[in-house]
Amino acid sequence: MPMRFFSFLRSPAAETPGPLMSTLDAERIAAMMQAFGEFGVSIQRASEALARLADLRLITFPEGAMEASLAYLLEHLTPGQRDTFERHRFFLVQGKRYRWRITPNAYGVNRLGRSGRRRGVYCAVPQEPVPIFDVMLAQKLMLESDEDAFLLIANRAPNRRFIDHPEL
Amino acid sequence: MSKLCILDKTGHTEAASWQSADAASTVVAQQTFDRLKSEGFSAFETAQGQTVGVMDRFNPDADEILFVSPLSGG
Numbered sequence A: 001m002p003m004r005f006f007s008f009l010r011s012p013a014a015e016t017p018g019p020l021m022s023t024l025d026a027e028r029i030a031a032m033m034q035a036f037g038e039f040g041v042s043i044q045r046a047s048e049a050l051a052r053l054a055d056l057r058l059i060t061f062p063e064g065a066m067e068a069s070l071a072y073l074l075e076h077l078t079p080g081q082r083d084t085f086e087r088h089r090f091f092l093v094q095g096k097r098y099r100w101r102i103t104p105n106a107y108g109v110n111r112l113g114r115s116g117r118r119r120g121v122y123c124a125v126p127q128e129p130v131p132i133f134d135v136m137l138a139q140k141l142m143l144e145s146d147e148d149a150f151l152l153i154a155n156r157a158p159n160r161r162f163i164d165h166p167e168l
Numbered sequence B: 001m002s003k004l005c006i007l008d009k010t011g012h013t014e015a016a017s018w019q020s021a022d023a024a025s026t027v028v029a030q031q032t033f034d035r036l037k038s039e040g041f042s043a044f045e046t047a048q049g050q051t052v053g054v055m056d057r058f059n060p061d062a063d064e065i066l067f068v069s070p071l072s073g074g
Helices: A026-038 A043-058 A065-075 A079-088 A132-145 A147-153 B023-038
Strands: A091-094 A099-102 A109-112 A118-126 B002-006 B013-018 B042-047 B050-055 B064-068 B071-073
Touching: A065 A079, A065 A132, A079 A091, A091 A132, A099 A132, A118 A132, A118 A147, A132 A147, A132 B042, A132 B050, A132 B064, A132 B071, A147 B071, B002 B023, B013 B023, B023 B042
Parallel strands: B002 B064
Antiparallel strands: A091 A099, A099 A109, A109 A118, A118 B071, B002 B013, B042 B050, B042 B064
16 A cells, blocks of 8 residues: 555654644644534543643654554554555454444544434543554454453544544 | 464564464563553454454464554554
8 A cells, every 4th residue: 555645644754743733823822722612522621631742742753663563554454444544544343242443633533323323532542652553453452352441441522423533 | 383462663573473383482472461451452363354353361272463562542
């Protein structure tokens, strides 16, 4: 698969890390806080989420880590998952009870209903920072082997109308 | 050849490899497994794209073992 397919994920190693305010101005932060409010997220939780986002932007990975993690993820997908991922940038996982869609976005784990529509939006990530494709692999491993534990651990967006914000 | 890998900042790192018929390499892999478990990592057995399951104990017949730092709500 050509890497340009994932060009939206620029290698953090090639960027100079900086404070959150250098890339997200006050206006955008205000808009994000308003969006959080519309989803029913409290100011405190929204602030915590933005702080984690700032932390993420300060994390740098060694050169080539993103590409290595992508290759490793592809190695660990079934042929069907790989095909879906290459076409849509997400893949589907069958847990014990539910079907899931794993995407490379914030709150990127979606629980799907029988019709395939999104019924819940979740997020759980490894405590040690790893490239995004490793995060997706960790989520897949957890959902396929211990869905109940994932549900206990993960934060769930309180409103089904949660809108994907890949730029976050 | 089976291998034991850790998801980390570099993408992943191979921490051990072993053959079940080779006692020496198996012991080293088991020790690595025990050390990582004691450090709080979660272990998953995988085989050819399929997740076999969570591991509490080392399985010398596993194809691959993946270690991940514990997940927490994001």
